[in-house]
Amino acid sequence: MILFDGVTKLYANQERPALDEVSLEIEKGEFVFLVGPSGSGKSTFLRLVLREERPTKGQVWVAGKELNRLSNWKIPALRRQIGTVFQDFRLLPNKTVAENVAFALEVIGKPASHIRKVVPEVLEVVGLEGKEERRPDELSGGEQQRVAIARAFVNRPILLIADEPTGNLDPGTSVGIMKLLDRINQLGTTVVMSTHDQAIVDQMRRRVIELEGGHVVRDQSRGVYGYAR
Amino acid sequence: MRANFVASEVSSGIRRNLTMTMAVIITVAVSLGLFGASMLVRAQVSTMKDFWYDKVEVSIFLCGKGSDTPSCAGGPVTEAQRDQIKADLESLKPLVDSVYYESQAEAFARFQEQFKNSPIVDNVKPTALPESFRVKLSDPTKYDVVASAFAGRPGIEQVNDQRKILDKFFRLLGGLQLIALLIALSMLVVTVLLIVNTMRVAAFSRRRETSIMRLVGASNFYIQLPFLLEAAVAAGIGAILAVVGLVFVKIIVIDQVLATSFQFTAFVGWDAVLAIAPLMILVGVGLAAIAAFFTLRKYLRV
Numbered sequence: 001m002i003l004f005d006g007v008t009k010l011y012a013n014q015e016r017p018a019l020d021e022v023s024l025e026i027e028k029g030e031f032v033f034l035v036g037p038s039g040s041g042k043s044t045f046l047r048l049v050l051r052e053e054r055p056t057k058g059q060v061w062v063a064g065k066e067l068n069r070l071s072n073w074k075i076p077a078l079r080r081q082i083g084t085v086f087q088d089f090r091l092l093p094n095k096t097v098a099e100n101v102a103f104a105l106e107v108i109g110k111p112a113s114h115i116r117k118v119v120p121e122v123l124e125v126v127g128l129e130g131k132e133e134r135r136p137d138e139l140s141g142g143e144q145q146r147v148a149i150a151r152a153f154v155n156r157p158i159l160l161i162a163d164e165p166t167g168n169l170d171p172g173t174s175v176g177i178m179k180l181l182d183r184i185n186q187l188g189t190t191v192v193m194s195t196h197d198q199a200i201v202d203q204m205r206r207r208v209i210e211l212e213g214g215h216v217v218r219d220q221s222r223g224v225y226g227y228a229r
Numbered sequence: 230m231r232a233n234f235v236a237s238e239v240s241s242g243i244r245r246n247l248t249m250t251m252a253v254i255i256t257v258a259v260s261l262g263l264f265g266a267s268m269l270v271r272a273q274v275s276t277m278k279d280f281w282y283d284k285v286e287v288s289i290f291l292c293g294k295g296s297d298t299p300s301c302a303g304g305p306v307t308e309a310q311r312d313q314i315k316a317d318l319e320s321l322k323p324l325v326d327s328v329y330y331e332s333q334a335e336a337f338a339r340f341q342e343q344f345k346n347s348p349i350v351d352n353v354k355p356t357a358l359p360e361s362f363r364v365k366l367s368d369p370t371k372y373d374v375v376a377s378a379f380a381g382r383p384g385i386e387q388v389n390d391q392r393k394i395l396d397k398f399f400r401l402l403g404g405l406q407l408i409a410l411l412i413a414l415s416m417l418v419v420t421v422l423l424i425v426n427t428m429r430v431a432a433f434s435r436r437r438e439t440s441i442m443r444l445v446g447a448s449n450f451y452i453q454l455p456f457l458l459e460a461a462v463a464a465g466i467g468a469i470l471a472v473v474g475l476v477f478v479k480i481i482v483i484d485q486v487l488a489t490s491f492q493f494t495a496f497v498g499w500d501a502v503l504a505i506a507p508l509m510i511l512v513g514v515g516l517a518a519i520a521a522f523f524t525l526r527k528y529l530r531v
Contacts (some may be wrong), residue, residue, distance in 0.1 A: 050444075073449070080446030090441060103438075106234045107447035155445070 083152030127148035143174035257467025260416030267409035310384035464517030
């Protein structure tokens with residue numbers, strides 16, 4: 001699903017690369033935690049997968065495509081296969097829950113009949129039935145993140161990128177979000193999640209990739225957060 | 230492509246950005262109005278040229294008793310000179326369309342007719358007016374050919390081109406048209422800058438939407454289309470206002486005021502307005518689209 005081959009990313013005006021000769025592979029259907037301190041390269045890793053950045057050196061393969069060779073006009077097609085969830089939810093405040101989810105389909109030109117059918121389905125999957133007409137500011141943080149996950153998942157992506165999705169949530173709410181991401185993973189979507197949340201990583205017991213200073217310092221299946229190494 | 234989705238995005242974009250959109254509409258209307266007006270003046274000049282050049286003549290005045298130019302040193306024009314001039318004029322066909330000889334008696338009659346309400350008539354004797362050839366040219370711009378052939382020749386006092394008088398007037402109109410065109414062009418530049426800025430503000434106020442659109446894989450075209458249409462709609466409204474203004478100028482200023490006050494000349498017809506209006510709309514919408522396109526390439530990249 002994702003293959004990094006000797007990837008180095010050096011941002012302009014910086015001496016130390018954000019990622020330094022990183023090589024790793026993530027298989028289809030995996031659930032992977034990306035851990036490490038701030039500035040360790042987690043965000044750069046995710047931005048490279050989304051082709052928001054290009055590597056300075058090395059190759060990034062996503063869903064069978066080498067992203068350096070992907071022409072600009074094919075980027076939207078790549079991103080339609082990838083769902084994205086962020087710490088700050090990134091919902092549209094003037095749209096209802098259902099409209100926020102529908103927006104993701106409208107802007108890629110899906111027909112209205114399709115949208116009417118799949119939006120209620122995905123809202124049921126994330127447990128928001130009955131709240132379709134609410135606006136984001138009427139929802140709790142956990143509910144807002146469920147809307148964001150519904151929007152990321154509504155197009156049935158093969159890969160879900162979650163950048164600290166529980167970073168703004170309390171522990172109890174985070175557990176619910178993790179259960180939801182786990183369920184999405186069970187439905188066949190590969191999930192890559194960056195996090196600082198030790199309790200969640202320790203509890204889930206999935207593959208853990210730890211970055212530090214742009215290097216992979218640990219890659220462990222069924223791992224723990226591991227600052228207490 | 231979901232047409233109603235795009236339409237609702239465009240209308241909400243315009244509403245959100247109403248003051249800037251109004252500014253775009255007004256500058257587009259004013260600059261295109263000036264542009265159209267200058268085109269109209271140009272059409273007017275060419276209408277008047279067609280009308281007047283058809284009527285202007287080259288006058289070849291022959292020497293009379295009191296003539297004191299060097300070419301008249303030999304006294305009044307002789308019969309032989311007059312016949313030779315007429316024959317030479319005839320030989321210049323087809324440039325010379327027609328030649329009409331006006332005798333002193335005819336010149337006096339015309340003079341009396343033109344100044345019948347003035348006491349000057351009583352002081353002028355028939356012999357004071359020169360006899361002349363009135364020459365109509367098939368191409369009035371080739372006056373020089375006639376002038377160089379006849380000016381200074383014995384028996385000819387003066388060769389006069391009526392077109393020269395008209396040309397002064399046309400140059401004035403042409404100057405006015407150039408000024409209007411320059412103002413219009415600078416206004417169009419202002420319009421483009423304003424559209425660029427409006428697009429920047431619009432892109433900024435919709436950055437949340439566009440960032441989500443990029444993430445979920447909307448195509449560039451889909452992301453930029455609402456902005457392009459917004460600019461095109463604003464410019465289109467401005468262009469329509471400018472065309473309406475032009476039609477009002479034609480109906481009120483030209484047809485009702487100028488044409489009734491100056492009946493001796495011709496004014497531009499509706500065919501000129503019909504030719505200019507699409508050009509105005511094309512220039513307006515085209516400029517807006519180009520300005521928007523380049524702004525969006527800068528501010529809304531994938």
